[in-house]
Amino acid sequence: MSININYIKSISKKSINNNVLFVDEKFNITSLKKHLSASEFSFVSDLIKIKDNKKKILKFDINSKKKIFLVSLKKNSKISDIENLGATFYNLFKENKENKYNFNSDTIPKQLKSNLGNFLHGLKLKSYRFEKYKTKKSKENISIVVYGKNIPTLKDQIKFKALEDGTFYTRDLVSEPGNILHPDEYAKRLKHLNKDGLKVNIYDEKKLKKLGMNTLLGVGQGSIRGSYLVTMEWNGLKDKSKPLAFVGKGVCFDTGGISLKPAKFMEDMTYDMAGSAVVVGLMKSLALRKAKVNAVGVVGLVENMPGGNAQRPGDIVKSYSGKTVEILNTDAEGRLVLADALTYTEEKFKPKFIVDLATLTGAIIVSLGSEYAGLFSNNDKLSNQLIEAGENVEEKVWRMPLNKNFDKLIDSKNADMQNINYVGGAGSTTAAQFLQRFILNKTPWAHLDIAGMAFSKYGGALNSGGATGYGVRLLNKLIEDNYE
Numbered sequence: 001m002s003i004n005i006n007y008i009k010s011i012s013k014k015s016i017n018n019n020v021l022f023v024d025e026k027f028n029i030t031s032l033k034k035h036l037s038a039s040e041f042s043f044v045s046d047l048i049k050i051k052d053n054k055k056k057i058l059k060f061d062i063n064s065k066k067k068i069f070l071v072s073l074k075k076n077s078k079i080s081d082i083e084n085l086g087a088t089f090y091n092l093f094k095e096n097k098e099n100k101y102n103f104n105s106d107t108i109p110k111q112l113k114s115n116l117g118n119f120l121h122g123l124k125l126k127s128y129r130f131e132k133y134k135t136k137k138s139k140e141n142i143s144i145v146v147y148g149k150n151i152p153t154l155k156d157q158i159k160f161k162a163l164e165d166g167t168f169y170t171r172d173l174v175s176e177p178g179n180i181l182h183p184d185e186y187a188k189r190l191k192h193l194n195k196d197g198l199k200v201n202i203y204d205e206k207k208l209k210k211l212g213m214n215t216l217l218g219v220g221q222g223s224i225r226g227s228y229l230v231t232m233e234w235n236g237l238k239d240k241s242k243p244l245a246f247v248g249k250g251v252c253f254d255t256g257g258i259s260l261k262p263a264k265f266m267e268d269m270t271y272d273m274a275g276s277a278v279v280v281g282l283m284k285s286l287a288l289r290k291a292k293v294n295a296v297g298v299v300g301l302v303e304n305m306p307g308g309n310a311q312r313p314g315d316i317v318k319s320y321s322g323k324t325v326e327i328l329n330t331d332a333e334g335r336l337v338l339a340d341a342l343t344y345t346e347e348k349f350k351p352k353f354i355v356d357l358a359t360l361t362g363a364i365i366v367s368l369g370s371e372y373a374g375l376f377s378n379n380d381k382l383s384n385q386l387i388e389a390g391e392n393v394e395e396k397v398w399r400m401p402l403n404k405n406f407d408k409l410i411d412s413k414n415a416d417m418q419n420i421n422y423v424g425g426a427g428s429t430t431a432a433q434f435l436q437r438f439i440l441n442k443t444p445w446a447h448l449d450i451a452g453m454a455f456s457k458y459g460g461a462l463n464s465g466g467a468t469g470y471g472v473r474l475l476n477k478l479i480e481d482n483y484e
Contacts, residue, residue: 003142004142005120006144006146007152008146009151017067018098018102020104021068025073031107044060047060048070057072067096073109079393082122086119093142099141102147104147105148105151108150117156126461159289162286162289163476166472167281170280171469173189174273174455174469177270182223183223183225183302186276190230190299193284196284204228208227215319219311221307222305223303223305224307229340231297232297234291236295237292237294242350243296244294244483245298245353245355246282246283247341247342247355249276249299249337249357250277257310258311268455271467272334272359275334275356276299276301277467278357283295283297286479291484292484298341300341304331313328316415319339320340321438323417324417325415325417325419326414329420334359335360336419341356346439352444353443354439355475359454360449362451363428369452372396372452373396373397373449374428374448376401377446378402378436379446389478389482390474392477393473410434417434455468
């Protein structure tokens with residue numbers, strides 16, 4: 001279903017068939033007299049007394065061609081509540097089978113007039129469908145005309161559109177099957193982001209070998225596909241201030257390698273590149289809205305396959321940092337990709353902070369389910385900013401422990417460290433503890449384990465199942481509130 005939103009200052013009353021009006025939480029419609037004809041007002045006044053006012057959206061059939069919708073807005077609504085209400089309105093499209101709606105912005109209560117953009121943003125986010133490979137695609141087009149004096153500012157329109165485009169791009173990438181979006185194709189697509197204003201550099205295997213990124217290369221060496229590190233830079237400030245850095249795990253398909261995963265649900269491993277997709281979607285959003293910030297996105301793109309040249313359990317590799325890693329389990333591969341990417345990002349770009357994202361461990365789903373991403377960090381300030389941003393946009397994070405006492409679980413007898421804790425327990429923490437060893441210069445760093453958040457079988461408030469795009473809006477809010 002395609003949704004087109006147009007903003008205009010005024011509209012002829014004769015052209016309004018499906019009229020969407022906003023009221024307070026008590027459904028007080030006195031203020032709507034000037035927006036409705038006398039007969040319509042009387043009709044709605046009578047019916048509203050017998051309607052179920054526990055609902056936040058009420059519908060009135062004026063005649064066979066005209067409907068009136070009343071949307072109830074609470075005074076102290078959070079932004080996420082407004083967005084969720086917009087998503088709820090989207091669900092009405094299926095019931096009503098109408099293709100044109102008119103939103104009267106002049107009816108929004110004064111204290112909430114700036115939130116119309118959030119309402120429409122939630123509606124738009126909920127509308128996403130991945131139908132690229134269906135032979136019969138939905139041809140429905142919904143036209144929304146927003147009229148009146150309280151329409152979102154041009155700046156807000158651009159911001160919301162950029163966020164939607166970035167989130168949808170992330171969802172598209174995560175939804176692609178592994179036979180289509182392998183590392184070679186992924187790198188090729190990222191090259192085209194320079195059209196949005198991003199400076200894109202692609203490091204292929206030859207360049208990565210020269211740099212010494214052997215932990216990243218080791219993961220992909222069993223695949224016929226290439227392995228890549230891709231950097232995307234956005235310079236929204238005229239000065240050369242330190243950028244904000246975002247690093248993503250891009251394992252395009254994860255069989256587990258020689259430490260092969262069970263067959264059941266292995267098809268879901270197409271989304272093991274979701275961390276990288278979030279970084280890509282965020283960078284696209286920043287470029288589209290011309291964010292006043294310097295930022296860099298770095299993604300490691302590999303495919304973990306059990307080929308004749310695949311990495312073996314027991315192998316020892318030397319990372320870009322110079323530290324050596326004993327590979328005890330080839331299915332603990334994401335941390336190996338991130339290890340080289342983190343050290344390179346810190347050394348090359350000297351950022352203010354680094355946030356990495358990865359579908360890293362099943363253990364985080366055991367801990368937090370699909371309600372929170374796991375947050376691990378060496379910095380309280382950055383952690384608190386991420387927690388607050390997550391609460392504001394309903395993309396929540398929960399801080400988990402890091403402590404030097406966990407180090408003994410990943411120390412190796414044969415190398416500087418091993419890539420998995422075989423003693424048992426604290427799987428997500430020991431993975432984060434491993435990553436922390438590759439932050440060499442005490443740069444503020446946060447790791448987000450999004451294994452439970454990147455993909456939803458059942459759908460959520462702002463998505464209808466499948467790839468969620470979790471993380472794009474969270475990180476955008478982090479930047480918007482603290483660094484612009």
